[in-house]
Amino acid sequence: MPGNNTDSIPLWPLLLYAGLVSILLVVILTLSYILGQHHRDRATGKPYEGGIEQTGSARIRFSAQFYLVAMLFVVFDVEAVFIMLWALGFYELGWRGYIGVAVFIGQLTVVLVYEWGIGALNIGANAKKILKVHMMKQLQNK
Incomplete structure (x- = not known):
């Protein structure tokens, strides 16, 4: 079909970009896991917002x-x-x-x-x- 140049568009830049993003993602997550703090204090797993201690359940029914x-x-x-x-x-x-x-x-x-x-x-x-x-x-x- 004359004038149709969609076959000549190279796909390698998109694949290169996706590969670099994937590698960067793995590197960042790995470094974060290795260099991050690992502690299990008593209050670590508790939700905390605005200095207010948790009371009751977070499952509130709304109208x-x-x-x-x-x-x-x-x-x-x-x-x-x-x-x-x-x-x-x-x-x-x-x-x-x-x-x-x-x-x-x-x-x-x-x-x-x-x-x-x-x-x-x-x-x-x-x-x-x-x-x-x-x-x-x-x-x-x-």
Whole structure:
């Protein structure tokens, strides 16, 4: 097939690079093992963070609501990247780009209002329930 030069691209530079990286990896890990400290103190295996001693298990159950809010954060964070990329090409895109991003932001706003309305963003205690219980206790005390 005329114009197809993919057969003439040498493969040896890629193999040489992969071989050098592999050798360097083995050398670094071996030196780290040989020269590193080997001690078995009592506190060596204990997790330590910020000067706080470990209490209880690290296996804490989180509400599914927490993961929903985390996913929504990631989704809106990715959308922010798209908007920043649009801002970089603002002058080249002109009015068509501006209208496109305005529609995009409008859709994001509608989705955010919807999620807020159905309570998808509430991960804490329900403030209305707490207020209702508090008011009932006050009425019972009178």
